[in-house]
Amino acid sequence: MPPAAEPAATRAATPSGEPGAAPPFADWNDAVARAVAALGTPGFPAAMEAALQRLVSHQMMNGFHYAPDGRAFDLHNDRLGADRRIIVDQYLAGTYVLDPFYDASRRPDGPSFIVMRQLAPDDFEQSEYFRLHYAATRIVDEVGFRLTLDAGHVGILSLCRIGDALQFSPGELARLEAAAGLVRALGERHWRGLPTAAADGAKAGAPRRIEHPALTNRELEVVTLILKGHSTQSIAAVLSLSPDTVKVHRRRIYAKLRISSQGELFRTFLTDPLISAGPR
Known part of the structure; x- marks a missing residue:
């Protein structure tokens, strides 16, 4: 989500019960030791989550991994229950191509610690992706650790x-960022070999891309940025165009596709109930 000023009253309490307070070092140290001992076993994700829970409270830990060709796979989504259809199935079926975290994963110089509200485009909350997918997950704040596999x-x-949880406070974000090196090292060690298994036996289909035979490459770039939640001004900055030129592209795109709204644009490329690849 786009960054916003966060008053002191919105800061969430940590496991120690004091806003912004770090957990006792002995507790964190013991929890990390249990995660290290569980490396390579089915118990590692739960042990790693328990350690991170000591550092900063949260309601869910989950993850995905992405192939160089653009496909997405399940990394860790074992305890989602009824939310799995939206958080995993719909995401892997295609909405991942609009996820800011997916974009960050494809940058060679991507940061090791990612904060959604700092990364998301300026009109992210007005996008159809946010309305139809992200908001349905009920996630109010999200951070990620980037693993090189x-x-x-x-x-x-x-x-x-x-749900009703508060956003991560600046102090909590700082603690998580400080722990990113450790989390990455353990996660990369544990999930070593997973990409090979994914390539050999995963159900993921062809990579999802924003494509349409009636549109030029520039128009497809504009479509992609619109769907991801960029405003006209942001698209102009990203593509080094004037805002008026972006508006011209948008009118031409809508005319070619015979549509009149962003909702129709979303449905043209990414359709419900399980998001599928756009026209080839």
Whole structure:
């Protein structure tokens, strides 16, 4: 979500019960030791989540990994229950191409610690992706650790606050960022070899892309940025165009596709109930 000023009253309490306070070092140290001992076993994700829970409270840890060709795979989504259809199935079926975390995973110089509200485009909350997918997950704040895996895959392990929970405070974000090196090292060690298994036996289909035979490459760039939640001014800055030129492109796109709204644009490329690839 776009960054916003955060008053002191919105800061969430940490496990110690004091806003912004770090957990006792012995507790954190013991929890990390249990995560290290669980490396390579099915118990590692839960042990890693328990350690991070000692550092900063959250309601969900989950993750995905992305292949160099643009496909997305399940990294860790074991305890989502009824939300799995939206958080995992719909995401892997295609909405991932609009996810700011997916964009961050494809940058060679991507940061090791990612904060959604600092990364998201300026009109993210007005986008159809946010309205139809992200808001449906009930995630109110999200951060991610970027994992460099085998075979050119990149994983994003996320911590989320959900529902009525408050956003992560600046102090909590600072603690998580300070722990990013450790989280990455353990996560990369544990999930080593997963990309090879994914390539051999995963159900993921062809990479999802924003494509249409009636549109030029420039028009497809504009479509992609619109769908991701960029305003006219932001699109102009990203593509080094004037805002008026962006508006001309948008009118031409809508005319070619015979549509009149962003909702129709979303449905043209990404359709419900399970998001599918756009026209080839």
